[in-house]
Amino acid sequence: MSIVRLEHVFKEYTLGEQQVCALNDISLSIEDGSFMAIAGPSGSGKSTLLNLIGCIDTPSLGKIFIDHQDISGRTPDELSDLRARAIGFIFQTFNLFPVLSAAENVEYPLLQFKELSVTERRSRVSKYLAIVGLSRFARHRPNQLSGGQRQRVAIARALATQPKIVLADEPTANLDHKTGEGILQLMKDINGSFRTTFIFSTHDRRVMEMANRLVRIEDGQIVRHEAEEQETSLSAKQRRERDNPPDRAAGQSETDGTQT
């Protein structure tokens, strides 16, 4: 069942006298529980697409359904409420409050949920800090944590509201190779355990290879979809071998079977 659906979505920005077409007729269905990567060159429209799915911005034309709700015509307050309850965000620069501890950062988005008691809030914070392996660091401020630990706090914060969808804009871009891999594996494990849908924008080949679906955009248009649900059981290497059997692959570069 699709958790996100876009129908003929266009997004234009006005820049002085100029109109910039950032998304040009995007139609896309994202299944519940996906671990999906959006790839494409700089300026292709990845962030714009994430912003529309995240209800941070609205399309110039077309329809967007989030968790089966048509979001066109919603007021900014209604969009903000939907965003707070259905969607978690992870950013490449972590975006933590520097003056708050790890626990307070995770608790922050829960403050707007008036139905949660203080005890419930605190227990959620402990639960998600434990899931990301940071219980011992609850009182640390971001500047007392490594980059990978900061991103773990950001993941706990994104999950604390128990959203159906987590949007991650280049989540490994500011992390070294090994730390980035740990963060990816953590998100993949959470995706497997809780069936939270993850949607990434990325330039990182490892993110693309770990995804069970890859959508590539160029100049605001989808140029290639790769991997549907039946592909999830295949590793990237198996997919490459299947798509490039030894005799056909001979003489091709190692990257030919994948997309960047």
Ligand SMILES: Nc1ncnc2c1ncn2[C@@H]1O[C@H](COP(=O)(O)OP(=O)(O)OP(=O)(O)O)[C@@H](O)[C@H]1O
């Ligand atoms: N607020 C804005 N006003 C005007 N033009 C914009 C605005 N935001 C984005 N654009 C333009 O829309 C297009 C798509 O931008 P977007 O940020 O979505 O690309 P991207 O694929 O995320 O790029 P990157 O990988 O560099 O982050 C670009 O041509 C960009 O210049």
